[in-house]
Amino acid sequence: MTLTPFDLSDRMSSYRNALYNFVPDQAQRELDTLTGPTALFRMCTPFETCRSVEELFEKTFRPLVVAIPDLEFRDMIRIAGLSQSGQTWVGIMGNIHGVFSKPFLDIPPTGHVVHMRYHEFYRFSEAQIVEMHAIWDLPELMMQANVWPMAPSLGREWCVPGPALLDGISRGQPDPKHSARSLQVVERMLEQMKDYPAKGGPETMQLERFWHPRMGWYGPAGIGTSRGFDGFTNWHMSPWVNGMPSWSDQEFHDLCHFFGDGAYVGETGWPAMKQTLVGDGFRGIPPTGQNLDIRGLDFWRVEDDLIRENWVMVDLLHMYQQLGVDVLARMRQLRKTSL
Numbered sequence: 001m002t003l004t005p006f007d008l009s010d011r012m013s014s015y016r017n018a019l020y021n022f023v024p025d026q027a028q029r030e031l032d033t034l035t036g037p038t039a040l041f042r043m044c045t046p047f048e049t050c051r052s053v054e055e056l057f058e059k060t061f062r063p064l065v066v067a068i069p070d071l072e073f074r075d076m077i078r079i080a081g082l083s084q085s086g087q088t089w090v091g092i093m094g095n096i097h098g099v100f101s102k103p104f105l106d107i108p109p110t111g112h113v114v115h116m117r118y119h120e121f122y123r124f125s126e127a128q129i130v131e132m133h134a135i136w137d138l139p140e141l142m143m144q145a146n147v148w149p150m151a152p153s154l155g156r157e158w159c160v161p162g163p164a165l166l167d168g169i170s171r172g173q174p175d176p177k178h179s180a181r182s183l184q185v186v187e188r189m190l191e192q193m194k195d196y197p198a199k200g201g202p203e204t205m206q207l208e209r210f211w212h213p214r215m216g217w218y219g220p221a222g223i224g225t226s227r228g229f230d231g232f233t234n235w236h237m238s239p240w241v242n243g244m245p246s247w248s249d250q251e252f253h254d255l256c257h258f259f260g261d262g263a264y265v266g267e268t269g270w271p272a273m274k275q276t277l278v279g280d281g282f283r284g285i286p287p288t289g290q291n292l293d294i295r296g297l298d299f300w301r302v303e304d305d306l307i308r309e310n311w312v313m314v315d316l317l318h319m320y321q322q323l324g325v326d327v328l329a330r331m332r333q334l335r336k337t338s339l
Contacts, residue, residue, distance in 0.1 A: 003127050004173075005080035005081050005082060005088050005089070005090065005124075005259075005261075006080055006172075006173050006174070008080060008088060008090055008124050008127065009078055009079070009080035009090045011034065011127075012034065012078070012090060012092075012122070014030050015027065015030035015031050015034060016073070016075055016078070016092070018030045019072075019073035019075075020072050020073055020074065020075075021072070022065060022071045022072055022073065024057060024061055024062055024065055027057075027061065028053055028054070028057045028061075031053050031056075031129075032053045034128065034129050035053055035128060035129045036125065036126075036128035036129060036130045038130070039051075039052075039053075039128070039129050039130050039131060039132070040130075040131050040132070041053075041055075041056045041131075041132045041134070042131065042132060042133050042134070042270050043056070043059070043060060043132075043134050043135075043136075044134065044135040044136055044138070044295065044315040044317065044318065045315055045317040045318040045321055046105065046317065046328060047059050047060055060136075063104060063105075064096075064104060066102055066104075067100060067101065067102045067103060067104035067109065068096070068098035068099065068100055068101065068104070068114070069098070069099070069101060070098045070099055071096065071097075071098040072096070072097055072098060073094055073095075073096055073118070074094045074095050074096075074097060075092055075093070075094040075168075075169060076093055076094045076095070076161075076162030076163065076168045076169070077091070077092065077093040077094070077162065077163065077168035077169065077264065077299050077311070078090065078091070078092050078168065078169045079091050079168075079259075079261035079262075079264045079266050079299070080259075080261055081174075081179060081259030081260055081261045081266070082259055083257035083258060083259045084253055084257070084258060085257070087123055087125075087257060088123065088124040088125070089121055089122065089123055089124070089257055089259055089266065089268065090121070090122045090124065091119070091120070091121045091122075091259075091266035091268065091297075091299060092118075092119075092120045092121075092122075093117070093118070093119050093120075093162075093168070093299050093311050094117070094118060094162075095115045095116065095117050095118070095159065095160070096114075096115065096116040096117075096118060096136075097113065097114070097115055098113065098114065099111070099112065099113055099114075100112065100113075100114040100141075100144070100145070104141070105138065105328060106328065106331065106332050106335070107138075107141055107142055107145050107147060107331065108145050108147060108335060109145070110144060110145050112144075114141060114144050114145075115140070115144075115159045116136055116137050116138070116140050116141045117136075117137040117140060117160055117220075117221075117311075117313065118134065118135070118136050118137070118313075119134065119135050119297035119298075119299070119311070119313040120132065120133070120134040120297075121133045121134070121257075121266065121268035121297060123257075133268045133269075133270050133295070133297060134297075135220075135295065135297055135313045135314070135315050137220055137221050137313065138317060139220065139221040139222040139316055139317070139327075140157075140220075140221035142221075142331060143157060143221055147331050147334050147335055148221075148222070148331070149327060149330035149331045149333070149334045150222065150283060150284065150316075150320070150325075150327060150330070151222075151283045151284035153221065153222055153223055153224035154223070154224060154234075154235040154236070154239060155217075155219055155223055155224020155225050155226045155231075155235040155236060156224050156225045156226070157221055157224050157225075158225060160218045160225065160311065161218075163301055163309060164216075164301075164308065164309065165301075165303075167263070168264070168301075171261075171262055174260075174261050174262035175262065178260075178262050178263065179259075179260035179261055179262055180260060181260075181302075181305070182260045182261075182262065182263055182264065182265050182300075182302040183258060183259070183260035183265050185210060185265075185302050185305055185306070185307060186258070186260075186265040186267075186300050186302070186307065187252075187258065188210065189207075189209075189210035189211070189307060190252055192205060192206050192209065192210065193205045193207075193237075194247065194248045194249075194250065195248070196237070196241060196248070197241050197245050197247075197248060198245075198248035198249075202233045202237065202238060205233075205237070207229045207232070207233075208229065210306065210307055211229065211232075211306060211307050212303060212304075212306040212307065212308040213228060213229070214227065214228065214308070215227065215228060215229070215232070215306075215307060215308060215309070215310070216308070216309045216310070217231070217232045217236065217310050217312065218309070218310065218311045218312060219236055219312045219314075220312060220313050220314050220316060221316075222283070222316045223235075223236055223312075223314070223316075224236075239280070240282075242279050242280035243277055243278070243279050243280045243281050243282040243287065244275040244276065244277060244278070244279070244282065244292075245278065245279055246274075246275050246276045246278075247273075247275060250273055250274070250275075252267075252269075252272075252273075255269045255271060255272055255273065255274070256268065256269035256272050256296075257269065263301055263302050263303065264299060264300065264301055264302075265298075265299070265300040265302065266298070266299055266300075267296075267297070267298040267299075268297050268298075269295070269296060269297075270295055271293035271294050271295050271296075272294060272295060272296035272297070272298075273293075273294040273296060274291065274292070274293055274294070275291075275292050275294055276289065276290070276291050276292070277289065277290045277291075277292060277323070282319070282323075283316075285320075285323055285325070288323060290322060290323055292319055292322050292323075293318075293322065294314060294315075294318075294319060295314065295315040295318055296312070296313065296314050296315075297312075297313045298310065298311065298312050298313070299311040
């Protein structure tokens with residue numbers, strides 16, 4: 001019997017429930033039952049690649065639950081589909097919640113409830129997980145502990161919401177035509193956006209053709225959330241292309257995996273983009289001519305053939321690391337000055 005992407009997504013329910021009512025041993029067992037013997041778990045900086053479920057839990061989940069004992073993972077989106085190369089992917093977005101009681105990665109505890117967004121993509125082969133891409137928004141946790149040592153966000157920092165229609169998980173089998181149409185909207189939008197800056201200013205992106213006027217763009221902590229055409233242009237896109245105009249040369253399908261699931265579209269890439277830091281620099285760092293591999297994991301929701309919401313995660317710590325900046329080391333130094 002051949003399992004569809006929807007079937008594989010549904011098979012993950014026991015694992016996701018174990019993360020919600022977080023019991024490390026149970027969650028580890030549940031993931032182990034889904035995973036192939038040679039699976040690679042590609043995590044964000046500073047965790048990097050783990051080669052077994054056991055290593056993944058020892059590096060990430062177990063230290064996290066020590067720091068946040070009442071930890072829970074609240075999934076808000078779970079989608080699945082076939083990428084352009086025929087690979088089966090399941091994508092999940094949500095927020096971690098709990099009381100931050102002990103240090104995590106030397107981030108000092110707050111004693112209060114905290115939140116940290118996660119984006120995860122799982123590639124399946126023959127009904128087993130063979131690869132995972134995951135980014136935890138560690139800058140978001142640092143900001144709540146008042147120890148973010150880098151440039152402030154231009155966008156709004158907050159606890160990013162789930163889908164406005166509350167349909168991110170319980171949707172049933174998708175209509176293939178609906179999935180294909182949503183995917184087409186996103187792909188056409190990305191291609192048009194590449195006209196900026198290659199062919200002119202922000203107007204060349206023609207966002208009004210693809211985005212709802214009340215579009216919500218939920219960027220990672222360190223970049224922040226923006227709303228509408230002007231918000232996106234002012235607080236994210238223009239600063240990005242001013243520092244990395246090679247955006248216009250990006251061939252997304254060479255690096256990224258895209259798939260549709262009804263009104264939703266997912267994208268993952270490890271890396272998702274290759275950019276060169278020139279022009280105006282990046283986040284307060286001067287232009288160095290450095291080539292950067294950028295890990296990016298995205299979810300879009302399409303409403304009436306317009307993109308209404310876009311959840312974006314970028315491994316900012318990895319970007320800084322390639323520029324020779326150890327964000328966690330700078331954070332530890334900042335902690336010393338605040339003691």
